[in-house]
Amino acid sequence: MGSDSDWPVMEAAAKALDEFEIAYEVDVVSAHRMPREMVTYGEQAADRGLKVIIAGAGGAAHLPGMLASVTPLPVIGVPVPLKYLDGMDSLLSIVQMPAGVPVATVSVAGARNAGLLAARILATHDEDLQHKMRDFQQDLNDQATEKGKRLRAKVEGSSGFGFGK
Numbered sequence: 001m002g003s004d005s006d007w008p009v010m011e012a013a014a015k016a017l018d019e020f021e022i023a024y025e026v027d028v029v030s031a032h033r034m035p036r037e038m039v040t041y042g043e044q045a046a047d048r049g050l051k052v053i054i055a056g057a058g059g060a061a062h063l064p065g066m067l068a069s070v071t072p073l074p075v076i077g078v079p080v081p082l083k084y085l086d087g088m089d090s091l092l093s094i095v096q097m098p099a100g101v102p103v104a105t106v107s108v109a110g111a112r113n114a115g116l117l118a119a120r121i122l123a124t125h126d127e128d129l130q131h132k133m134r135d136f137q138q139d140l141n142d143q144a145t146e147k148g149k150r151l152r153a154k155v156e157g158s159s160g161f162g163f164g165k
């Protein structure tokens with residue numbers, strides 16, 4: 001991430017990776033404030049064995065795109081909302097990449113989805129992980145079904161009126 005101040009948002013990506021027991025590292029690598037280190041980090045990432053980079057930054061968020069320009073790895077960008085502009089600035093900075101340099105951009109503050117997307121990318125070459133992802137998706141499905149059931153019971157219970165009555 002561009003700063004340790006991004007951690008409260010980015011922590012959700014780490015938690016998602018924890019849930020899938022995926023090893024990760026966390027670091028501050030700012031394109032603006034430490035450009036040489038950022039280039040070195042990006043250039044060495046694949047050789048160090050990293051498979052996916054999740055890059056979160058706020059404001060003029062150039063970090064994800066700059067990393068994508070120096071690594072062959074997939075880069076997932078997380079727009080971090082700051083005090084002004086509600087993250088629109090970081091969203092647009094990250095999402096509008098020139099052709100040839102892709103960054104998979106998630107929603108503003110969408111760090112959890114960034115972690116889940118990284119898990120899916122890794123799962124393409126890992127059957128166990130793909131299995132876990134299917135279980136996770138089934139859980140989501142069950143939870144949503146349960147919510148619908150509860151809501152129907154509540155509304156139909158209070159109005160005494162519903163289809164099939």
Ligand SMILES: Nc1c(C(=O)O)ncn1[C@@H]1O[C@H](COP(=O)(O)O)[C@@H](O)[C@H]1O
Binds near residue numbers: 001006033058063
């Ligand atoms: N967008 C970038 C980059 C970059 O893109 O290289 N480096 C830092 N930042 C962002 O500046 C914001 C404020 O940082 P501070 O809280 O350290 O002042 C953070 O959201 C960070 O990601």
